[in-house]
Every structure is written in C-alpha cells, then in structure tokens.
Amino acid sequence: xxxxxxxxxxxxxxxxxxxxxxxxxxxxxxxxxxxxxxxxxxxxxxxxxxxxxxxxxxxxxxxxxxxxxxxxxxxxxxxxxxxxxxxxxxxxxxxxxxxxxxxxxxxxxxxxxxxxxxxxxxxxxxxxxxxxxxxxxxxxxxxxxxxxxxxxxxxxxxxxxxxxxxxxxxxxxxxxxxxxxxxxxxxxxxxxxxxxxxxxxxxxxxxxxxxxxxxxxxxxxxxxxxxxxxxxxxxxxxxxxxxxxxxxxxxxxxxxxxxxxxxx
Numbered sequence: 001x002x003x004x005x006x007x008x009x010x011x012x013x014x015x016x017x018x019x020x021x022x023x024x025x026x027x028x029x030x031x032x033x034x035x036x037x038x039x040x041x042x043x044x045x046x047x048x049x050x051x052x053x054x055x056x057x058x059x060x061x062x063x064x065x066x067x068x069x070x071x072x073x074x075x076x077x078x079x080x081x082x083x084x085x086x087x088x089x090x091x092x093x094x095x096x097x098x099x100x101x102x103x104x105x106x107x108x109x110x111x112x113x114x115x116x117x118x119x120x121x122x123x124x125x126x127x128x129x130x131x132x133x134x135x136x137x138x139x140x141x142x143x144x145x146x147x148x149x150x151x152x153x154x155x156x157x158x159x160x161x162x163x164x165x166x167x168x169x170x171x172x173x174x175x176x177x178x179x180x181x182x183x184x185x186x187x188x189x190x191x192x193x194x195x196x197x198x199x200x201x202x203x204x205x206x207x208x209x210x211x212x213x214x215x216x217x218x219x220x221x222x223x224x225x226x227x228x229x230x231x232x233x234x235x236x237x238x239x240x241x242x243x244x245x246x247x248x249x250x251x252x253x254x255x256x257x258x259x260x261x262x263x264x
Contacts, residue, residue, distance in 0.1 A: 001057075001058045001059070001060065001061055001088055001089075001090055001091075002054060002055070002056050002057070002058070002088075002089040002090060003025060003032075003054065003055045003058060003063065003086055003087065003088055003089065004052060004053075004054055004086070004087040004089050005023065005025075005037065005052070005053045005054070005055065005084065005085070005086055006050060006051070006052050006083075006084065006085040006086075006087070007021075007037065007045065007050070007051045007052075007053070007081065007083075007084050008049075008050045008081070008082040008083045008084075008085075009045050009046065009047060009048065009049050009050075009051070009079070009080065009081060009082065010047070010048070010080040010081065010082045010100075010162065011047055011048035011162050012047070012080050012157070012158075012160075012162050013047075014047075014078055014080075015047045015048070015078075015079065015080035016045055016046040016047040016049070016079070017045050017070065017077060017078060017079035017103075018045075018073075018077075019070045019071045019072060019073055019077050019079065019105065020036060020038070020070060020071040020073060021036070021037045021038075021044070021045065021068070021069075021070045021079075022034055022035065022036050022037070022068070022069055022070070023035055023037055023055075023066055023067065023068050024066065024067040025055060025058065025060075025063050025066050025086065026063065026064055026065045026066065026067070027058065027059075027060025027061065027062055027063050027064060028060050028061065028062055028064065029059065029060050030058070030059045030060045031060075032055050032058055035053075035055055037051070037053045038053075039051065039053070045079060054089075061088060061091060061093065062088065062093055062095075063086045063095060063113075064112070064113075065110055065111060065112045065113075065123070066084065066086065066097060066110070066111055067108055067109070067110050068084070068103065068108070068109050068110075068111065069103075069106070069107060069108040069109060070103055070105060070106075071105060071106065072105035072106055077105050078102060078103075078104075079102065079103045080101070080102050080103070081099040081100070081101070081103060082098075082099065082100060083096055083097065083098050083099060083100075084096075084097040084099060084111070085097070095113040096113065096114070097111045097112075097113060097114075097115060098114065098115050099111065099115070100158075101131075101158070102158070109127065110123070110124045110127060138156050139152055139156065140152070140153045140154070141153060147234070148231075148234070149231050149233060149234060176207065179201075179207055180199075193216075196213075197209060197213055200213075
C-alpha cells in the first residue's frame with residue numbers, strides 16, 4: 001500500500017523549520033520504517049506551507065497512530081504544525097491528525113487520529129503528563145482586581161492571532177476606515193437611536209446592519225446577552241435595589257402593574 005502524507009505547517013511567526021523531520025506510521029498489523037520527510041526539489045516546512053510526501057510498499061491498509069520527531073540542526077529548529085493528513089492512495093481511506101502545537105527538537109511525539117482520548121484510555125501517558133506539566137507552567141492565572149474573573153497572567157504565543165488572521169483584521173480595518181470617512185460626508189449628526197442605523201449599509205457584507213438593531217431594547221435579549229457573555233460568572237442574584245442604582249420604586253411602578261418589588 002502507498003500512503004500520502006500531507007503536512008500543513010502553521011502560519012505563526014517562526015513556525016517553519018529547516019530541521020530534518022522523520023515519521024513512522026503504525027497500522028493494523030504493522031508499522032513503516034523510519035522515514036525522512038524530504039523533497040529534494042523544494043524547501044520543506046516553510047511557514048503556512050503544505051507539503052506532500054509518500055511512503056511506499058506498506059502491508060497495512062489503515063493508520064492507527066503515527067510517531068513524529070525532528071532534529072535540532074538548521075537555523076530554524078522550532079516548528080509549529082497545524083495538521084497531518086494520512087491517505088491510503090489505493091483505497092482513498094484517510095484520517096487527520098490535528099497537531100496544532102510546537103514540535104521540540106529531539107523529542108518523539110505520538111499522535112492518534114483526532115488527537116483526543118479519555119485520560120484512562122491514553123496510550124501515551126508519559127507524553128500526556130509532560131504536555132500537561134508544560135501547560136500548567138504556561139497557563140498561569142491571576143486576579144488583577146478583587147471581584148473580577150481570573151485571567152491568564154501572560155498570553156501564550158499559541159493563543160495569539162496567527163499572521164493570516166492579523167492580516168485579515170488589518171485589511172478589514174482599512175476598509176472600514178475608508179467606509180466611515182465616506183459616511184461622514186453624507187451622514188448627519190445622531191439625535192436618536194434610530195439615527196444610528198444610518199451608518200450601516202443595506203446589502204453590504206462588510207458593514208451590514210446588525211440583527212440586534214431591531215431587538216436591542218428587548219429585556220429577554222438583554223438578559224440573554226448577560227448570561228451568555230464572557231463574564232457571566234460574576235452575575236449575582238439581586239434581592240434589593242443597589243444603593244448606587246439611579247432607579248426608585250416609583251419609577252418601576254408603571255412596569256410592575258399590581259405586583260411589587262417585594263413580590264417579584
């Protein structure tokens with residue numbers, strides 16, 4: 001059997017590598033030899049690049065896991081992989097290994113399809129413990145103000161926007177600036193909430209009118225936004241009107257009907 005191996009290198013800064021990369025495929029009833037992934041006619045594993053390699057004459061039809069490692073030679077030893085796809089060329093069977101991590105030099109990594117399992121079913125316990133220990137050091141939390149949710153102390157590089165995302169955001173930012181300048185020439189000052197809708201363009205995929213323009217003042221929608229928000233854990237049951245809230249019982253009476261604040 002011939003297997004096609006497609007390696008997608010991430011587009012993060014410094015994601016590419018010049019190091020030698022090796023792989024072993026494990027299948028139903030056997031494994032491949034240690035194989036160097038290398039194309040003599042191109043520079044492999046550049047940032048954002050997809051590379052394809054082939055392993056010939058294997059006795060198994062499907063791949064249950066793979067082992068991957070790289071050397072430390074080369075100017076750029078660090079390597080960030082997005083995914084590895086393995087396909088049986090003869091049967092068209094294929095599976096995806098979602099890596100999405102930095103590969104360190106001279107460490108052997110083992111991956112299974114979908115890269116997930118329950119702790120008790122983990123086949124590579126030593127690798128799992130090593131990665132969990134690294135994450136505990138990487139994702140340290142702190143509380144910057146009393147009463148506020150915890151935040152990560154230092155945002156890890158893996159959580160930052162990739163180069164492609166940053167480029168996309170900057171392109172949209174530039175387009176919106178041009179659009180807003182154009183709107184300034186033909187839009188009057190806002191006097192009501194309805195006037196705000198004039199900044200949106202009907203049928204414009206870049207700056208369309210948000211759905212909430214027609215339901216922003218709905219109590220159910222407002223409550224749903226609070227409970228589905230990022231800091232919903234800070235919401236507490238309000239048993240009385242807060243002292244600093246500029247609302248009095250008389251102001252609420254028209255909305256309560258025959259009810260009272262105490263009964264509600």
